[in-house]
Amino acid sequence: MEEQVLKVQKIKNGIVIDHIPCGMALKVLKILGIQGDIGSTVTLAMHVKSRHGWKDIVKIEDRHLDEREIDKIALIAPRATVNVIEDYRVVKKHRVEVPEVVRGIVRCMNPRCITNQREPIEPEFYTVSKEPIIIKCKYCGREMGPEDIVENII
Ligand SMILES: [Zn+2]
Structure with a gap:
């Protein structure tokens, strides 16, 4: 190795x-x-x-x-x-380890999500699946897969 x-x-x-x-x-x-x-x-x-x-x-x-x-x-x-x-x-x-809670490092892809509004709240997601990776927005429930995550990393 x-x-x-x-x-x-x-x-x-x-x-x-x-x-x-x-x-x-x-x-x-x-x-x-x-x-x-x-x-x-x-x-x-x-x-x-x-x-x-x-x-x-x-x-x-x-x-x-x-x-x-x-x-x-x-x-x-x-x-x-x-x-x-x-x-x-x-x-x-x-x-590395996929965290159970993904906080502040990925933007929610739903433009209407409260985390994307004028007074932004720190985006937070729960990890639904680690392989393939799927995370779910705590606020609007939108699920994001690997490509979505790559595009929206802050
Ligand atoms: Zn959201």
Whole structure:
């Protein structure tokens, strides 16, 4: 497993997000707010063979993730692992987990939902299913699937 993670290019300090579903690496960068103008090196490996089929890998140097960002990753890559690299070594490895309650990280896709009105209320969803992921708005009951979630991550 370690070998797979490090195959692309070793990084000195930063994070490696592994086991991203094939084709989702760019979306992961997008939800982390990473675009071309950041100061650190980002390495993408797309369509990498793994024991469980194909996957994408993202490596970001000199970057850490907070819990909110890890939850966002879980919503689009429920089986991802986040490896924290220090001095070329994996010092921490955690599996993301789809939260039971999704608060403040996804916008409700129903334009009439109270969370989208003039005085916005923080959007909140219950997780109905984890694979495939389906979340349900606490306020209007609208259910959102994987593509809806990707489009509406805040
Ligand atoms: Zn709603």
